[in-house]
Amino acid sequence: MSSARPELRRLSRALDGLRAGPSVEAVHDVRVSCRRLDVFLRLGGRRALRDDLRWLRSSLGALRDLDVIRSLGVPLDEATTRFLAEERRRLAVDARSLARHPRTRALVRALAQLPPLSEEVAQRTVPRLSRRLGEADGARTFTRLHDERRAVRRLRFAKEWLGLDASGERERQALLGVVCDVDALRRFAVSRKAREAARLLSRAVNQLVRLLTR
Amino acid sequence: MELYVVRHAIAEDGELDDARALTEKGKKRFEKMVELLGRLDVRFDRLVHSPKRRAVETAELLAGLVDGDLEVSELLTEAPSKALLGLLHGARVAIVGHEPHLSALVAWLLTGASAGAVIELKKGAIARLEGDPVPGGMRLCALLPPRLGRA
Numbered sequence: 001m002s003s004a005r006p007e008l009r010r011l012s013r014a015l016d017g018l019r020a021g022p023s024v025e026a027v028h029d030v031r032v033s034c035r036r037l038d039v040f041l042r043l044g045g046r047r048a049l050r051d052d053l054r055w056l057r058s059s060l061g062a063l064r065d066l067d068v069i070r071s072l073g074v075p076l077d078e079a080t081t082r083f084l085a086e087e088r089r090r091l092a093v094d095a096r097s098l099a100r101h102p103r104t105r106a107l108v109r110a111l112a113q114l115p116p117l118s119e120e121v122a123q124r125t126v127p128r129l130s131r132r133l134g135e136a137d138g139a140r141t142f143t144r145l146h147d148e149r150r151a152v153r154r155l156r157f158a159k160e161w162l163g164l165d166a167s168g169e170r171e172r173q174a175l176l177g178v179v180c181d182v183d184a185l186r187r188f189a190v191s192r193k194a195r196e197a198a199r200l201l202s203r204a205v206n207q208l209v210r211l212l213t214r
Numbered sequence: 215m216e217l218y219v220v221r222h223a224i225a226e227d228g229e230l231d232d233a234r235a236l237t238e239k240g241k242k243r244f245e246k247m248v249e250l251l252g253r254l255d256v257r258f259d260r261l262v263h264s265p266k267r268r269a270v271e272t273a274e275l276l277a278g279l280v281d282g283d284l285e286v287s288e289l290l291t292e293a294p295s296k297a298l299l300g301l302l303h304g305a306r307v308a309i310v311g312h313e314p315h316l317s318a319l320v321a322w323l324l325t326g327a328s329a330g331a332v333i334e335l336k337k338g339a340i341a342r343l344e345g346d347p348v349p350g351g352m353r354l355c356a357l358l359p360p361r362l363g364r365a
Binding site for chain 1: 232233235263266267270272273274277279280283284285287288289354
């Protein structure tokens, strides 16, 4: 029987990092822990606390997108670099408040009381997650690819909770992640009205989608 | 708004209060209450519950009736406060919590005074209030004792 405790400890450490920084790693780790715990709850057929996990994760979405853009190492002009740094400072203030938010505190308190996963119940959920992946498979558009990435990630975490081999899912998730990262950059170019860059990035995304769905 | 004030179902005894789970009997009895609400076509826009395990498990049983979000709040483990009233927004909201705070909340919403409970909520009971979620701004429309689910 799997326990949520180790993951909850990781979440608590990442929340400490969020309060202190927030570093790129802390933001990423909070989001990953939220996703892992969401799958833990799904495997147990639970609904309560999943909305709270989604709230916490999505509240850090803009900051994570920005960190992704900065990590891609794309040469940017001075004004854009300055803009990104200022945006990060602004979003970092929100992230620190989020770590101290009463809803975050209540969520951690409630998660600490979760019973271990019943493998019998969990095993029934895995085929459903696999079916979801099957439905998203064969994607020919970015949106479908995005759905596939989500489905792969859930199946990967589910298998990891159950101690099963998830190397195939991990590999596929990493590949799909590259496309999503380039798309984050494309959306940023659109928001900055950098039309030529947006056009080139859009082409890159389409080519990557074609490559991955071949 | 319609406010459903729900006391958690019957729970185990235990030294760690946060960790007390619902008993099988508590779950079964409360499932009957959920069925009753379903027969009455009750749906919730949102549900706010305490982080204690017995409240989380009671909220879980109600989750099928919730169209919007479930939210966990420590404010339901304390005496009622203005901050708690701030969480009560929506057309049909359910809250799952503990005594004596729920009775104090109901008294506050009905009479404007928080001292002295005006109703007693048994484990698994549900009070339905209507009006504005401000002190003295609501009226009691129904009090569903847990035995009603078994009727």
